[in-house]
Amino acid sequence: MLIDANDLTPGHVLTSQVCIVGAGAAGIVAARHLAEQAIDVLLLEGGGFEPTPESVDLYRGSVSGAPLAADGPTDLTTNRLRYFGGSTNHWGGFCAPLGRNDFATRPWLGINGWPIDDEMLAPYYERATEIVGLPHTTFDPMSWPEMSTSPPLSLDHPDLVWSAGQVRPRRFGTEDRASIVDSARATLVLRASATRLDLAPGSDRIESVEFASPAGTRLRAVAPIVVLAMGGIENARLLLASNQVATKGIGNEYDQVGATSAIT
Ligand SMILES: Cc1cc2nc3c(=O)[nH]c(=O)nc-3n(C[C@H](O)[C@H](O)[C@H](O)COP(=O)(O)OP(=O)(O)OC[C@H]3O[C@@H](n4cnc5c(N)ncnc54)[C@H](O)[C@@H]3O)c2cc1C
Numbered sequence: 001m002l003i004d005a006n007d008l009t010p011g012h013v014l015t016s017q018v019c020i021v022g023a024g025a026a027g028i029v030a031a032r033h034l035a036e037q038a039i040d041v042l043l044l045e046g047g048g049f050e051p052t053p054e055s056v057d058l059y060r061g062s063v064s065g066a067p068l069a070a071d072g073p074t075d076l077t078t079n080r081l082r083y084f085g086g087s088t089n090h091w092g093g094f095c096a097p098l099g100r101n102d103f104a105t106r107p108w109l110g111i112n113g114w115p116i117d118d119e120m121l122a123p124y125y126e127r128a129t130e131i132v133g134l135p136h137t138t139f140d141p142m143s144w145p146e147m148s149t150s151p152p153l154s155l156d157h158p159d160l161v162w163s164a165g166q167v168r169p170r171r172f173g174t175e176d177r178a179s180i181v182d183s184a185r186a187t188l189v190l191r192a193s194a195t196r197l198d199l200a201p202g203s204d205r206i207e208s209v210e211f212a213s214p215a216g217t218r219l220r221a222v223a224p225i226v227v228l229a230m231g232g233i234e235n236a237r238l239l240l241a242s243n244q245v246a247t248k249g250i251g252n253e254y255d256q257v258g259a260t261s262a263i264t
Pocket residue numbers: 021022023024025026027044045046047079080081082083084085086087088090091092093094095192193194195229230231232234238
C-alpha cells in the first residue's frame with residue numbers, strides 16, 4: 001500500500017507490527033523480507049519517488065575535519081540521495097565482503113573497535129549476493145567457472161591475500177518498488193520525515209516515531225519494533241535529537257552515537 005504524508009491529517013497515527021524508518025537498500029530489503037513473512041510493516045521514507053529541492057535540502061550539512069575524499073565534495077547533499085531507494089539510486093554496485101582487518105581494533109584511535117567480526121557476517125553473504133543479483137553467490141574467485149580459463153596470479157607471500165569483488169548496481173528504488181507498493185503487508189509512506197523517537201514511559205524501548213510531511217504536519221507511527229535505516233549520519237542525528245527523556249540522546253549514555261573516533 002502507498003500513502004503520501006501530505007494526504008494525512010495532523011495528528012494521524014499509523015500502527016504496525018514493525019516500523020522501518022528510511023527506504024534505502026537496508027530499509028527496502030528489510031521491509032520486503034518482513035512482508036514476505038506475513039508481518040505488517042510500515043516503511044517511512046522522507047522523500048518521494050523522485051528527488052525534490054525541498055527533500056534534498058534536509059540533507060544539507062557541511063563536512064569538517066577529514067574530507068570525504070581527496071578531491072571529494074564538501075557538501076553532504078552531493079553524495080547522499082534523499083528519496084525512495086536512497087543512495088543506491090546512484091551507487092556503483094561494487095560488492096565485496098569485509099575482511100578481518102576491517103574489524104580490527106586500532107589502538108591509536110583510542111576506542112574499542114567493532115563489537116562484531118567478519119565471522120559473524122559470513123553466513124549472510126550468500127543471501128546478500130542473491131538480493132543484489134550478483135553473478136556469483138560466493139566471493140571465492142576460484143569457484144567461478146570463468147576462472148578455469150583465466151586463473152588468477154598465484155600469490156606466494158603470507159602478507160598477500162586474494163580479495164574479489166563483483167559489480168551490479170541494483171537500483172532498489174525502481175527494481176523493488178512494486179514488491180513494496182503491491183504488498184498486502186507493507187505500507188510505504190512517502191514524504192514522511194522522522195523527526196523524533198519517543199520512548200515508552202519509564203523504559204529505554206522506542207514505542208513511537210514522530211514524523212512530519214513537507215508542509216510540517218506532525219504525524220505518528222506506533223510499533224513495538226522500530227528499525228532505523230536512514231543511513232549512517234541520519235540514524236545518529238535522529239537518536240541524538242530524541243533527547244526529551246534521555247537527555248544525551250537515545251542510546252548515547254557513553255557519548256558514542258555518531259562519534260567516529262575519540263581523537264579531538
Ligand atoms: C556515489 C556513491 C557511490 C557508491 N558506490 C558504492 C559501491 O560501489 N559499493 C558499495 O558497497 N557502496 C557504495 N556506495 C554506498 C552505498 O550507496 C550506501 O552504503 C548505501 O546506499 C546505504 O544504504 P542505506 O539503506 O543504509 O542508506 P541510504 O541509501 O542512505 O538510504 C537512507 C534512506 O533514508 C531516507 N531518510 C533519511 N533521513 C530520513 C528521515 N529523517 N526520515 C525518513 N527517511 C529518511 C533517505 O531518503 C533514504 O531513502 C556508494 C555511495 C555513493 C554516494
